[in-house]
Structure formats: structure tokens, C-alpha cells
Amino acid sequence: MAQSALLKSSIAKKYWMALTGLFLCLFLAGHLAGNLQLIFGDALQFNQYALFMTSNPAVKLLSYLTYFSILFHAVDGILLTIQNKKARPIGYAKSNPAANSGFASRNMAVLGTLILVFIVTHMVNFWAKMHFDKKMPVYATTVEMMGQKQDLYVTTSGTYIPVTQVAKDSKEAEEIGAQLYIDHGKDFYNTQAKIKVGEGYKDLHKITFDFFKSKAKLFGAIPNEGLVFTILYVLCMGVLAFHLWHGFQSAFQSLGINNKFTPAIKTFGKLFAVIVPILFAIIPLYIHFVK
Numbered sequence: 001m002a003q004s005a006l007l008k009s010s011i012a013k014k015y016w017m018a019l020t021g022l023f024l025c026l027f028l029a030g031h032l033a034g035n036l037q038l039i040f041g042d043a044l045q046f047n048q049y050a051l052f053m054t055s056n057p058a059v060k061l062l063s064y065l066t067y068f069s070i071l072f073h074a075v076d077g078i079l080l081t082i083q084n085k086k087a088r089p090i091g092y093a094k095s096n097p098a099a100n101s102g103f104a105s106r107n108m109a110v111l112g113t114l115i116l117v118f119i120v121t122h123m124v125n126f127w128a129k130m131h132f133d134k135k136m137p138v139y140a141t142t143v144e145m146m147g148q149k150q151d152l153y154v155t156t157s158g159t160y161i162p163v164t165q166v167a168k169d170s171k172e173a174e175e176i177g178a179q180l181y182i183d184h185g186k187d188f189y190n191t192q193a194k195i196k197v198g199e200g201y202k203d204l205h206k207i208t209f210d211f212f213k214s215k216a217k218l219f220g221a222i223p224n225e226g227l228v229f230t231i232l233y234v235l236c237m238g239v240l241a242f243h244l245w246h247g248f249q250s251a252f253q254s255l256g257i258n259n260k261f262t263p264a265i266k267t268f269g270k271l272f273a274v275i276v277p278i279l280f281a282i283i284p285l286y287i288h289f290v291k
């Protein structure tokens with residue numbers, strides 16, 4: 001490719017990386033606000049939020065934009081790194097990278113790849129369960145009535161159904177003579193009439209707490225996997241902090257924004273890069289050690 005064409009395609013890639021990167025920063029801020037309910041809210045609130053996030057059409061559209069941005073940002077980043085390496089195969093004669101740029105800016109591709117690995121495993125553990133796992137638990141609360149404890153499913157219309165009246169599927173309902181059964185992972189059906197009588201909440205709160213508090217052996221060998229996941233999450237948030245430290249202000253540079261607000265943008269970017277990952281890291285730490 002001619003030098004100028006190469007330069008043009010590099011600039012276009014940087015531009016799109018900047019746009020998708022900034023959109024992902026917005027996603028991070030929203031995702032953090034939602035997840036902080038794991039600390040400040042109760043299980044029902046978090047599950048109501050999860051249902052809203054997976055069923056509201058506008059939020060669904062934003063989710064698709066997020067998946068697209070993650071893929072686009074990652075692929076563009078890999079292509080740009082390859083392109084830069086090809087354009088400069090032997091490096092500068094007097095290169096002294098440590099003196100000329102910071103750790104984060106020199107390692108954006110490695111940091112980004114680690115974040116991609118994190119996002120994929122993270123989505124397998126939570127998002128995929130929420131969307132596709134047929135065995136996802138349905139949220140139930142325990143109340144005390146006349147000195148006796150009773151487990152009740154909470155429906156989206158605010159009514160309660162005793163857990164003992166509900167079978168896990170239609171087959172079990174016929175066998176044990178239960179009035180109701182669960183279908184589609186969260187819908188309550190009448191066994192006789194086979195009609196939907198209510199909708200429950202998928203218990204994403206339980207899935208998240210069980211994940212970080214699990215005492216099971218990881219790969220059948222490493223004890224206390226919840227602690228291992230907590231440590232890995234905290235380390236990944238360190239990686240995210242470094243990536244954002246350079247990425248945030250670099251995005252504005254790539255978009256050609258350079259004006260009197262630039263120093264303020266840089267300061268905001270650095271604060272964002274530190275505060276957001278710290279708050280994310282506190283969530284698994286809180287669940288594992290405090291709850």
C-alpha cells in the first residue's frame with residue numbers, strides 16, 4: 001500500500017477506535033451504576049433491574065451496539081497494531097520507549113487483549129446464563145407468617161406464589177399434582193389450563209453472589225474458587241485502569257479535539273480510569289468478604 005493510503009487507513013481506524021472506545025466508556029459507567037445495586041440494593045431490586053435491562057427494547061438496542069463496539073474496537077485495534085508493526089519493522093534507531101511514553105500507552109494492545117479475554121469469560125459466566133440457561137433459578141423470598149417461614153416467588157405484577165405450589169416443569173407438575181409449573185425459565189403456568197398466570201424474576205443476584213462466594217474447587221483442584229474469581233476480577237480491573245488511563249484522552253486526540261477543554265478532558269480521563277475500575281473491583285470484594 002502507498003504510504004499516504006496506509007496513513008489514511010490508519011487515521012480512519014484510529015477514528016473508529018476512538019468512537020467505539022468512548023461509547024464503551026459510557027457503557028462502563030452505566031454498567032457500574034447498575035452493578036452497584038449488588039452492594040446498595042436488595043436482591044429483588046437487582047433482579048428487577050436485570051429484567052429491565054434484558055427486556056426493554058431501547059436497552060436491547062444499546063446492548064447490540066455494545067457487542068458491536070467491543071468486536072469492532074478489538075478487531076480494529078489488532079489491525080492497527082499489525083499495520084504499525086509492518087510500517088516500522090526495525091524500530092527507531094535510538095528507540096527508548098520507556099523514556100518517550102508511559103507503560104499504558106506502550107502496551108495498549110496487550111492490555112486490550114486481556115480485557116477482551118475478561119469480557120468473553122465474564123459474559124459466559126453471567127450474560128449467557130441470564131439469556132440461555134434453562135436451569136437459571138427463579139427469585140423467591142422468605143417471609144415469616146404466624147411464626148412459620150415460607151418461601152414465596154415474587155411475580156412482576158407484585159403478587160406472591162408459594163414455592164410449594166409450583167413444579168419445576170409441566171411433567172413434574174402432572175406427577176406430583178402441583179397447581180402451577182415454570183416454563184421459559186421464569187413464567188408460571190396453570191397445570192390444568194396450560195395458560196400463563198404470571199411471570200417471575202430470573203435470580204441473577206443469586207448467580208452473581210454464588211459465583212464470588214463459591215467454595216467449590218476450580219477445575220476440581222484449586223480450593224475456594226470464589227476467592228480465585230474475586231482475585232482475578234480485581235486484577236482485571238487493574239488492567240482496565242491502565243487501558244483507560246491512556247485510552248480515554250487518546251480517543252479525544254484521535255478525534256482531533258484539541259482546545260481549551262483538553263486539560264480538563266485529560267484530568268477527567270485519569271479520574272475515570274482510576275475511580276471506575278476501583279468501584280468495579282469493590283463489588284466482588286464486598287460480595288466475597290463482607291456478605
Ligand code: HEM
Binds near residue numbers: 128
Ligand atoms: C466487577 C464487577 C462486574 C460485575 C459484578 C458484573 C456483572 C455482570 C452481570 C451480572 C451481567 C449480566 C447482565 C445481563 O445480562 O443483563 C453482566 C453483563 C456484561 N458485563 Fe459485566 N460485570 C462487572 C464488570 C464488567 C466490566 C469491567 C466489563 C467490561 C470491561 C463488563 C462487561 C459486560 C458486558 C459487555 C456484559 C453484557 C451486557 C449486555 O448484554 O448489555 N462487566 N455483567
